[in-house]
Amino acid sequence: EETLDAPGGEFDPEAYEPANFERLAGSYSLDPAPNMVARFWREDGTYYGQLTGQPPLEIRPTSPNSFQFLAVAARITFEDGEPAPGVTLFQNGQEIHATRQDAEESEEKWAPDSKELEAFVGRYFSDEVETFYEVVLVHPGEAGRAGSETRVISTNVTLDSDDEGDAEPYLELRQMRMGEMRLTPTEKDTFGVGAITLEFQRDRHGTVSAVYFDVGRSRDVRAERIR
Known part of the structure; x- marks a missing residue:
């Protein structure tokens, strides 16, 4: 049976299976501000989170469903499901929920140069x-x-x-x-x-x-x- 705990009972990011991230990856619209979209993906062994029109920020797993941003004091927790139907951002004592977009919604986003x-x-x-x-x-x-x-x-x-x-x-x-x-x-x-x-x-x-x-x-x- 797979374990994600390092010696001492702490979560071991190195033990996180990339295949588990497949159900989490995708684009999510923030419920209080639908025009803001958070996208999560894996590239060259690194996990990223990015808001529309902004640079990607590296994230690191802290549990099977949770990640923390390395450059900012914020973390995210994905919901159970195949794929995950939503994600919640925790920062500055606030919680912001975002709902997964379907493929068509993601493609319709306008990206002016x-x-x-x-x-x-x-x-x-x-x-x-x-x-x-x-x-x-x-x-x-x-x-x-x-x-x-x-x-x-x-x-x-x-x-x-x-x-x-x-x-x-x-x-x-x-x-x-x-x-x-x-x-x-x-x-x-x-x-x-x-x-x-x-x-x-x-x-x-x-x-x-x-x-x-x-x-x-x-x-x-x-x-x-x-x-």
């Missing part, structure tokens, strides 16, 4: 809430962006790592009261961060001209692009 993202950069103003919004394109690792990179997975929980790895450029929403928030692409011309959804509108020439915000009970709040 840097040139496509540039189309949304600009300053927007909403008459309805009398607020200015700035959308900027961030290139991780460039001068002036010192410090750790923040991986937002909900409105209150982050995954932080000093290793930027192969981080791709991304859009950031900036507003005086709300601060800086990383936007995650979900579907064509649509982005999300936490419970906020941004759907951009284009004019007849295909140029981005406005954005609609959905924030909880406040829906379709329009902001015009002013530059």
